[in-house]
Amino acid sequence: MIDEKGILFILSGPSGVGKGTVRKSLFEKDTDLRYSISMTTRDPREGEVDGVDYFFKSKEEFETLIENKKLIEYAQYVGNYYGTPKDYVEQQLESGNDVFLEIEVQGALQVKENFPQGVFVFLIPPSLEELKDRIISRGTETEELVRNRLAAAKEEIEMMDYYDYVVVNDQIDRAVDTVQSIVRSEHCKRDRVAKQYKQALERDES
Numbered sequence: 001m002i003d004e005k006g007i008l009f010i011l012s013g014p015s016g017v018g019k020g021t022v023r024k025s026l027f028e029k030d031t032d033l034r035y036s037i038s039m040t041t042r043d044p045r046e047g048e049v050d051g052v053d054y055f056f057k058s059k060e061e062f063e064t065l066i067e068n069k070k071l072i073e074y075a076q077y078v079g080n081y082y083g084t085p086k087d088y089v090e091q092q093l094e095s096g097n098d099v100f101l102e103i104e105v106q107g108a109l110q111v112k113e114n115f116p117q118g119v120f121v122f123l124i125p126p127s128l129e130e131l132k133d134r135i136i137s138r139g140t141e142t143e144e145l146v147r148n149r150l151a152a153a154k155e156e157i158e159m160m161d162y163y164d165y166v167v168v169n170d171q172i173d174r175a176v177d178t179v180q181s182i183v184r185s186e187h188c189k190r191d192r193v194a195k196q197y198k199q200a201l202e203r204d205e206s
């Protein structure tokens, strides 16, 4: 059995582009991925469950997590904190499992500093008008929050050059297939496969 650390996949993109929709559909197809449930201080939306959609925290609890270095990244986004739990991600990667993060851009850039070997995927909408329609039609944000999220979206889209892959989420099935192909092809990267073989050969010789 070849042992190797898991791959960290990071999916980013502006609010409303469809990250959650793509991720849920991908996870129905690829059961080997592990989703890292984020921490947030925002209020749960209708139907959201603590420990499934997010770990919902108070501002004080979140700031304690920051102080105790329990997050691999965190960001303030449109008035709330969001962050990725360190222990879960590190344990899963160490056990050889691939981990999937769905996070905004400031956080993704922090992850890139600490996990440069991660695979960074940016999801973009077919147009800004379509993005606005998607946020509004989801029906979860006030008018003010829609405006704030769209303002953030414009800055986020400018950061797409920092990503390894850019996927247009025009049709959901096509976007999911593309992200799944990225996951598969990362497993076939020559360096990764060569390293696995080298480790196995070294073990055989010892």
Ligand SMILES: Nc1ncnc2c1ncn2[C@@H]1O[C@H](COP(=O)(O)OP(=O)(O)OP(=O)(O)O)[C@@H](O)[C@H]1O
Binding pocket: 013, 014, 015, 016, 017, 018, 019, 020, 021, 022, 134, 135, 137, 138, 169, 170, 171, 172
């Ligand atoms: N390809 C698509 N075509 C049309 N509508 C879509 C598509 N992908 C997602 N949507 C819809 O767009 C809305 C926003 O999707 P979703 O909540 O997945 O976005 P998100 O990027 O995860 O947002 P956030 O970052 O705010 O959590 C949802 O109503 C979803 O059904």
Ligand SMILES: Nc1nc2c(ncn2[C@@H]2O[C@H](COP(=O)(O)O)[C@@H](O)[C@H]2O)c(=O)[nH]1
Binding pocket: 013, 014, 015, 019, 038, 039, 042, 073, 074, 075, 077, 082, 083, 084, 102, 103, 104, 105, 106, 107, 108
């Ligand atoms: N930096 C991080 N961003 C995160 C994390 N979890 C989610 N997010 C992103 O925040 C915005 C808003 O999310 P919403 O659920 O309020 O719509 C969105 O872009 C998420 O992807 C995280 O752990 N770190």
